[in-house]
Amino acid sequence: MTEQNLDTKDCITPNGVAHELADSVMPMKASYRKSKLFVLAIAAGAFIAFGAQVSLNVMTGTEAISWGIAKLVGAMTFATGLMMVVLTGAELFTGNVMMTFAIIEKRISVWRLLRNWSIVYVGNFVGSIILATLIYFSGCSHNSHEALGVLGLTTAYTKATLPFVEAFTRGILCNWLVCLAIWMASSSRHVIGKIFAIFFPIMTFVASGYEHSIANMYFLTNGLFLKHTPAIVAASGLTPEQLSGLTVKTCLLNNLLPVTLGNIVGAIVFVVLLFWTAYLRDDHKEL
Helix, strand or coil, rough: CCCHHHHHHHHHHHHHHHHHHHHHHHHHHHCCCHHHHHHHHHHHHHHHHHHHHHHHHHHCCCCCCCCHHHHHHHHHHHHEEEEHHHHHHHCCCHHHHHHHHHHHHCCHHHHHHHHHHHHHHHHHHHHHHHHHHHHHCCHHHHHHHHHHHHHHHHHHHHHHCCCCCHHHHHHHHHHHHHHHHHHHHHHHHCHHHHHHHHHHHHHHHHHCCCHHHHHHHHHHHHHHCCCHHHHHHHHCCCCHHHCCCCHHHHHHHHHHHHHHHHHHHHHHHHHHHHHHHHHHHHHHHHH
């Protein structure tokens, strides 16, 4: 099959995706009014949180199977979150790091980029908090004799106590794959193609244990709620000294800060600069 036939019948070629992102998709995101951007960001934060919560659900009670298989099961369900984001047009910070394509191509200003990132990041956080609050008051964390809540609490504790460098590098690896998922989904002309393009890279990053800043907004908020649930704390076996490491400050400084920076680096270096060099750089040489 020739590249021309591939482009017109099945999907957009990699070169075409690069041009579409740089010339159309990312500049359009930069032009959204603030209210639209914020609402779509809240939606994306909630969608990723839905994926995070269902991954906790399916990994609960998997002690009888291997650690790797349990991670795989959770990873397969987590991908639902990004599918909802892409197919509804919601605004996700980690994907919007690829707006730097439009910066390099001088399609948008740095101010427009920072405006988008700040509104979307805050909106994603709001969406995550909304879902964490609803889940907490739903009582679902008490399912399986507190086991679901225990997993949520220990997950948050582990993330909040990661060393800075580990959180940063896991953030790089994560958003390399997340942006590849978005890139690949952008190439497909069909919904089913977009779903499969998203599924495998997201499954890979979650099963590998990499760190996604927006997902962590939910995991950490969920853990902060569960920290104040005596039955779940008792079942977790975590000591008061250990739980003192799970605070708003540690969540922000030990996890969200390094993971967010890693997510930015992963997208810019290993997706934007890599594919700009491969597909867009030669356009400037021809001018």
